[in-house]
Amino acid sequence: MPRRSAPPRRQSTAPTRDVILDAAGRRFAERGFAGVSVREIATDAGLKNQASLYHHFRDKRALYEAVLARGLEPIVTMVSASRTANPSGEPEEGFVERLVDYLAAHPHLPRLIQRAALEDRRYLPSTVAKVLRPLYTEGVRVLA
Numbered sequence: 256m257p258r259r260s261a262p263p264r265r266q267s268t269a270p271t272r273d274v275i276l277d278a279a280g281r282r283f284a285e286r287g288f289a290g291v292s293v294r295e296i297a298t299d300a301g302l303k304n305q306a307s308l309y310h311h312f313r314d315k316r317a318l319y320e321a322v323l324a325r326g327l328e329p330i331v332t333m334v335s336a337s338r339t340a341n342p343s344g345e346p347e348e349g350f351v352e353r354l355v356d357y358l359a360a361h362p363h364l365p366r367l368i369q370r371a372a373l374e375d376r377r378y379l380p381s382t383v384a385k386v387l388r389p390l391y392t393e394g395v396r397v398l399a
Contacts, residue, residue, distance in 0.1 A: 326364045
């Protein structure tokens with residue numbers, strides 16, 4: 256009797272690292288650091304097993320840091336560019352619209368940031384501070 260093969264996997268055009276970060280971002284936003292297993296993230300990313308995830312990230316903490324950094328770095332860049340473009344202290348034209356557009360394109364990010372600041376810092380105090388500090392620093396510079 257011929258053996259049935261599994262249905263072909265849908266091939267993603269995104270690099271595996273980005274697929275993992277997308278899956279982890281959604282999961283961490285939904286349930287926080289402690290509420291998500293690496294196995295769930297690997298499954299959501301379409302990996303054969305969680306060992307494949309460890310090829311890209313040292314551990315769950317490193318994955319969490321990468322997810323937060325990837326989401327926050329563009330915001331930090333926007334805030335910094337706003338200060339550079341308009342040193343008078345007035346809001347840069349279009350800044351708020353660009354920020355809202357970015358957050359709309361990444362709907363899990365506001366919840367992820369909220370969870371990081373209010374819940375996950377219990378488990379990862381130095382990680383959350385390290386990742387959120389650049390946003391705080393640039394925000395203070397803009398307001399100064």
